[in-house]
Amino acid sequence: MKTRIYTSFEETIEDFPDGASLMVFCWGVSGTPQNLLHALKQKAVKDLTLITHNVVPASVGKSVLWDVVTPFMLADQVKKLVTAWPGMSYLGMESPMERRIREGKTELELVSHGILVERIRAGGAGIGGFYSPAGIGTVVERGKEKRVLDDGREYLLEKPLTADFGFIRAHRADKLGNLVYRGGGRGCNPVMATACRTVIAEVDEIVEVGELDAETIITPGIYVNRLVQVPERGLGSARHRRELLSRFPTQGQKS
Amino acid sequence: MKTRIYTSFEETIEDFPDGASLMVFCWGVSGTPQNLLHALKQKAVKDLTLITHNVVPASVGKSVLWDVVTPFMLADQVKKLVTAWPGMSYLGMESPMERRIREGKTELELVSHGILVERIRAGGAGIGGFYSPAGIGTVVERGKEKRVLDDGREYLLEKPLTADFGFIRAHRADKLGNLVYRGGGRGCNPVMATACRTVIAEVDEIVEVGELDAETIITPGIYVNRLVQVPERGLGSARHRRELLSRFPTQGQKS
């Protein structure tokens, strides 16, 4: 199917209904499709099933970057959450998401990072289920089939995860939707891009077909339905990142 | 573990015993570690378990390239074969490997390309088994658990594959064993590199650490135990490939 190029984040998610499921990666500022998340917040879509690794605000050291949009900001819109890191209880604080979980407004499915990413990969790769060695003897084995396999180890049967929408953050795209990433911002983005019915990628730059080296493409365009370029002053743009960093000391070497 | 650099193919496989298992990719001339295969033939290692996609000689059109070393040349050394393509019966010919299979000298486990690569991936990724939708109602379901999963489809339980040795063909390596490939020569090489206890890569060129772009590395050095550079006149070298191509017409554009 052909990749469509959009210029407005609002239009890109125009058909995103209440009750839909969404996969989105976030490693602080890195790898997070902030503009799409912001548009989803503006649209006030309700009753989301949210599949994401961490639900914590972006931070640098002890400074929270409240003006960076992450899944943390969607708490009120989430009916079901699948994650390895629902909040900030490790800091002795209760986040809005954790409060909703405690109040029964959001249902939590707690998984480990590794099981989560492999379930997403299975969803994208047409695998019906897989046996994972992680989680044996822990809370994540609840309700799962446990089985000793040929090597004599115990395994849990894990099921694939897919979603209606995938919000992807990549570095560059060509007009066919081929994507390359930057540093740790790659993260789970390439895996999520395989497992969602509608995949929307926001990127720093959209280039002409042929400008990306075929050997270096990480997500081929086959997985990308919609493409939108982050504007110069957009969330997560080079300019926005410089502005965020300007709040911190710069003595010593320049990177 | 540290990647060791060798200069001799013989030394690289010095500890390869009779009866060991080997994974190797081959797509004709492309992606095939010809020098390592040649060394293994010279060493006359016996009773191999060979895991490979195709057991056919390299060819261009109807011309067979008999001086290209592929798993096809190891037939006499193989006790067990796991493959999607054991020979050339599609051409109405019986290959040496097929003859051994018919005579009971080589045991054949026939799988499809997709099941084969996913079993290797499972082996490398610590997955105990997975449910595949391919092969239902066919010969490959023999002896396998069949099960209807949540989506109402039937699946077969497939088991991971690993091997003692993996022979890998890559394009360039740095001295830490990070690898990049070239074109379709990538193939199953990156997957096999994850699933073997001793991974030996032959490459066109070994460069200094830092010369490969971190964003483009396909196989990180963590997977590569031994590294050896193809000599200028070696099998599969640029020179050898030019020599092979010189047997065919060159009218029209140069690539």
Added chain:
Amino acid sequence: MKPRLTPEQVAARAALELKDGDYVNLGFGIPNLCASYLPAGIQVAFHAEHGVLGYGPLVPESEWGTADFDYVDAGMRFFRPRPGMAFCDMGQSFDMIRGRHLDAAILGAVEVSGAGDLANWTFGVAESGGIGGSMDLAVGAKRVIIAMEHVTKHGKPKIVEHCNYPLTAKACVDLIVSDLAVIEVGPTGPRLKEIAPGWTPEEVQALTEPTLRMDGAVKEIRW
């Protein structure tokens, strides 16, 4: 004998099933010809099982000496690079297939049943022959289209009640394009949609094992 569609015409008709921007895998034989007979104005990205997406035109035999061994398709034929092409590993390539990301696979067949069962990987016993990637393609592609001759060299129907040759996959085929007809197959049985110029539905039925439904107008094949 009445004229039938040539292999090129079968390929051209099968190619009409493709849409601009589709990602497609082509099997050996007639399916491979589809690449050369795409409808005007559409671009299709071809997928090769070992990990190539969107490769360029095949290198003609007169230029093989200028080709590149790392640029070969699933049938070991040289191709030229094309802007927008991407490489991936074979695992990722089969994830695409199995995960239902390919818009279509156009494959050859030894036999197809009216319910869409496919046998296409061996003419012999199960233990010889190469399975290749056909089992994965048959269950994975969003649409499976068969492009083939309607009958065997010996005139026997290839569209059958039940496949006699070893199966590739059950109930996987959506559409058959033969040199005589276009036939939809599936759980409700085969339905004749189009027939070759100069042929009657009864003549096509006579060369087809299962009874063809003919609800809806049967048109003449165009390509």
Added chain:
Amino acid sequence: MKPRLTPEQVAARAALELKDGDYVNLGFGIPNLCASYLPAGIQVAFHAEHGVLGYGPLVPESEWGTADFDYVDAGMRFFRPRPGMAFCDMGQSFDMIRGRHLDAAILGAVEVSGAGDLANWTFGVAESGGIGGSMDLAVGAKRVIIAMEHVTKHGKPKIVEHCNYPLTAKACVDLIVSDLAVIEVGPTGPRLKEIAPGWTPEEVQALTEPTLRMDGAVKEIRW
């Protein structure tokens, strides 16, 4: 109170378990300090769960303004790029972990049992807290080394008969390096290998729930 090892000294002792060329994942807290206390002459590639291998030194707070958000570790701390570094996706990163390719994981702990059971992801009930990647690391790394304080803030043993906190994984720990001792754990129970300078085995046993085997010489910890 008798002096115990500082967190830096615990980290330095744990780092002695690493070999040149190892690929290692470091957990939060004391484990993270290991990167700064590697034995002289060895190079280790550090792994971050979201897909970074072999990254360079952490950026000191005085230089955060010059850092790069795409170069952060698993604890969201900025690092500098390093020659030979590689990025991969998070799936490939956990394949490395689960597939037993990491030479070691050095992790923190809330509790460790003498059999090597580990509880390290929550101080509270199972339903809060973040699991992160610890369950995968605990079952996947070739060696799991715990670097921690020997007792809690309240002086209670952290090396216990049976873990009371929610488990991360069963029977996964190989070695504990605490501020008082180096203890091997596993199916045959805990064995005291080294003790902090000035401490006696009896004093360490008094702060440890399960009985420590003392077969073999108990040495003084060096780092």
